[in-house]
Amino acid sequence: xxxxxxxxNVDEPKVDIPAPPSFAMFRTLAVIAMLSGLFVVxxxxxxxxxxxxxxxxxxxxxxxxxxxxATVSKTFAVENGKLSVASDEASGELVYGxxxxxxxLVGVAIPGVATGYAGPVYVMFGYxxxxxxxxxxxxxxxxxxxxxxxxxxxxxxxxxxxxxxxxRLNDAGTALANAIVTVLNKSKQHPWEIDAISGATxxxxxxxxxxxxxxxxxxxxxxxxxxxxxxxxxK
Amino acid sequence: MNRPDQYEQVTPDTFLRGLWEENPVFVMxxxxxxxxxxxxxxxxxxxxxxxxxxxxxxxxxxxxxxxxFIPKQVRIVAYIVIIATFVTIVDYLIQAISLNLYxxxxxxxxxxxxxxxxxxxxxxxxxxxxxxTTVVNSFGSGLGFTMALLSMGAVREILGAGALFGVxxxxxxxxxxxxxxLPPGGFFVLGCWLILFAWNKKRKEQALLNNAVKGxxx
Numbered sequence: 001x002x003x004x005x006x007x008x009n010v011d012e013p014k015v016d017i018p019a020p021p022s023f024a025m026f027r028t029l030a031v032i033a034m035l036s037g038l039f040v041v042x043x044x045x046x047x048x049x050x051x052x053x054x055x056x057x058x059x060x061x062x063x064x065x066x067x068x069x070a071t072v073s074k075t076f077a078v079e080n081g082k083l084s085v086a087s088d089e090a091s092g093e094l095v096y097g098x099x100x101x102x103x104x105l106v107g108v109a110i111p112g113v114a115t116g117y118a119g120p121v122y123v124m125f126g127y128x129x130x131x132x133x134x135x136x137x138x139x140x141x142x143x144x145x146x147x148x149x150x151x152x153x154x155x156x157x158x159x160x161x162x163x164x165x166x167x168r169l170n171d172a173g174t175a176l177a178n179a180i181v182t183v184l185n186k187s188k189q190h191p192w193e194i195d196a197i198s199g200a201t202x203x204x205x206x207x208x209x210x211x212x213x214x215x216x217x218x219x220x221x222x223x224x225x226x227x228x229x230x231x232x233x234x235k
Numbered sequence: 236m237n238r239p240d241q242y243e244q245v246t247p248d249t250f251l252r253g254l255w256e257e258n259p260v261f262v263m264x265x266x267x268x269x270x271x272x273x274x275x276x277x278x279x280x281x282x283x284x285x286x287x288x289x290x291x292x293x294x295x296x297x298x299x300x301x302x303x304f305i306p307k308q309v310r311i312v313a314y315i316v317i318i319a320t321f322v323t324i325v326d327y328l329i330q331a332i333s334l335n336l337y338x339x340x341x342x343x344x345x346x347x348x349x350x351x352x353x354x355x356x357x358x359x360x361x362x363x364x365x366x367x368t369t370v371v372n373s374f375g376s377g378l379g380f381t382m383a384l385l386s387m388g389a390v391r392e393i394l395g396a397g398a399l400f401g402v403x404x405x406x407x408x409x410x411x412x413x414x415x416x417l418p419p420g421g422f423f424v425l426g427c428w429l430i431l432f433a434w435n436k437k438r439k440e441q442a443l444l445n446n447a448v449k450g451x452x453x
Contacts, residue, residue: 028306028313032316
């Protein structure tokens with residue numbers, strides 16, 4: 001058995017299409033690329049201040065929401081366990097002090113993140129140093145299932161968990177005395193536990209994890225430098 | 236290059252074709268990806284449609300202006316660069332207008348670059364026609380795309396959330412069909428619209444055939 005390779009007719013009549021000189025191609029692409037670059041730069045220059053303002057407004061709205069009563073927010077950056085005043089455009093690990101009209105500290109807004117059912121769940125929660133507790137929380141962005149996972153935004157019983165969720169430090173001041181945990185629906189026994197929504201346990205747990213991780217790390221820093229944060233409000 | 240007599244005159248049809256007869260989504264089945272992905276609410280659908288229309292009209296115009304200047308061998312590269320420019324511009328504009336809108340449209344803004352409605356218009360129309368007709372025609376196509384997205388987004392939002400443009404319109408006892416705002420809902424609704432368009436086309440063809448038969452007999 002021998003297989004024959006089909007003969008390809010290599011002598012097909014060729015139609016000569018004159019190729020344009022490569023110079024024309026380079027010239028065209030260069031002109032188009034330069035024009036494009038110019039357009040993009042102009043638009044970016046124009047849009048950047050608006051985008052920065054939008055981002056600031058979004059963060060501020062979240063801070064004022066999770067720290068009820070706050071009317072002024074100040075940004076702090078946390079680096080190597082030290083907290084310092086940061087500009088509005090700062091990146092990295094940030095917390096936000098919420099102050100009332102008199103400049104006294106109402107609470108600190110802390111962002112956190114944990115993995116939910118369909119992707120990361122970004123939250124922001126208000127921590128009151130006075131009450132040593134979480135006082136409110138909200139979702140920043142998430143991609144959880146509509147109708148199930150997104151109940152963490154609307155379910156009133158779930159939201160009530162965060163009216164006074166205890167986040168007290170241990171005696172050494174290095175971590176929370178009791179980790180914040182999400183427990184199954186209707187089995188909450190301690191003030192540091194979160195009652196999960198039945199049917200949205202994974203997302204509820206993600207919210208709990210996000211708050212716990214951020215609180216374990218940032219609350220000790222905030223408490224140790226609480227005087228600095230308070231002082232900033234008077235400025 | 237085309238001879239001048241191949242240039243199309245601007246007629247109402249230049250514009251209307253894209254809306255109905257050559258509707259990008261329901262007839263030509265182009266741009267399926269955004270049509271399925273961002274039509275879970277009417278407002279997302281309209282924003283995506285308008286963003287695409289902007290990119291479509293602007294890039295088609297530029298391509299039409301440059302049509303005799305772009306060598307055939309590098310035309311696709313040139314089109315993509317031009318389209319990508321306007322997509323970047325739209326990306327920044329939407330961020331400047333509303334961050335919420337930007338977050339809900341997500342990666343699909345950047346993906347307008349790969350939307351075959353736009354490349355299709357560039358290759359089959361803008362590169363062969365004068366600026367005026369190109370603007371009219373691509374604007375029609377863009378609006379056709381927006382209309383298609385809106386007709387999907389409206390159905391999905393009404394059934395999936397009981398609302399239209401965020402305003403509740405269903406009676407209080409209505410239990411939302413959550414599946415409609417989830418990805419499968421996109422396929423259901425798209426399928427229904429395609430059936431409707433195919434049925435309408437068939438009916439028209441049948442009517443034409445009947446008329447022809449009658450005409451022949453007379």
